[in-house]
Amino acid sequence: MDPQTEEKIAQFCAVTGASQRDAKRYLEKHNKRVDLAIDAFYNEPVHPRQTTGAPSTSKLNLLFDNYKDPDGDEITVDGTIKMCQDLKVDPEDVVLLSVAYELKSPRLGEWTRKGWVDGWKSIGCDGIPTMQTSLLRLRDRLGSDAAYFQQVYNYAFEFSRPPGQRSLVMDMAQGFWGLLIPHGLQGGALSHIATLPGRDNGEDVRMGAQEEGWNDELTQWWFEYLTEKGIKGVSKDVWQMFLEFVRTVDSKFEKYDLEGQCSSRIMPLAKQGPHHMVVALAAWPSTIDDFVEYARARFSSGQ
Incomplete structure (x- = not known):
């Protein structure tokens, strides 16, 4: 088996908890596209691992508490870095702009409890494994859906603009353009x-x-x-x-x-x-x- 396929199988197993046998089957069925294979895994109607019921507010609050600033009720930069580590995503990954839009992040690298809970519930997540799966979906949607891209693009300007400023500093603007x-x-x-x-x-x-x-x-x-x-x-x-x-x-x-x-x-x-x-x-x-x-x-x- 080539290293690239092994890496995709390992990624599939890490996100879904499935066996390597199941990982191979789903990847082969979906042309070795990890995002599509994971999406199919969780959307299979009779799959035993399928989450039942709505995402848990209490679980999301507990997860928020794990990342929030000890001296306040917001997740700030340190908590965001820890969250990215748990989600196995680079803090500079373009998909985090989609997450910021979905969770209504007030400022770059910051998250409110209400935005966190309401946003992840709307996406359909209440734990790290399902959040990891959702990142794959959000990344694909951001790249392929013109209307959604425009929504995230416009939000990036609003939430990254310094308080009281009407313009976005050039370094920040170029950074976002370079991602988006x-x-x-x-x-x-x-x-x-x-x-x-x-x-x-x-x-x-x-x-x-x-x-x-x-x-x-x-x-x-x-x-x-x-x-x-x-x-x-x-x-x-x-x-x-x-x-x-x-x-x-x-x-x-x-x-x-x-x-x-x-x-x-x-x-x-x-x-x-x-x-x-x-x-x-x-x-x-x-x-x-x-x-x-x-x-x-x-x-x-x-x-």
């Missing part, structure tokens, strides 16, 4: 969306191979542009519109209209699913306009 944008591109949540010429009725048009969109190299160009310009903070307007820009701009910025007063952009309607879009007209922030000029200059110079 590649994850959305890889999973499909940031699949390129564009309108065909003459189409303005808001229909969802996925150009696929016909038109390339944003990529990881452009993310790096964006970071280099921000650094060169010495921009210190990101406003809420720039943060939110940058996501729409990434979803809709073509990879060479050939269709971007710098002269126009307004730009036609497509946004997902969360209540109707990630593939339902509506066109909105609004001016792009000057920061994005300036970046397009910067990128076009780099294309022209062959950099």
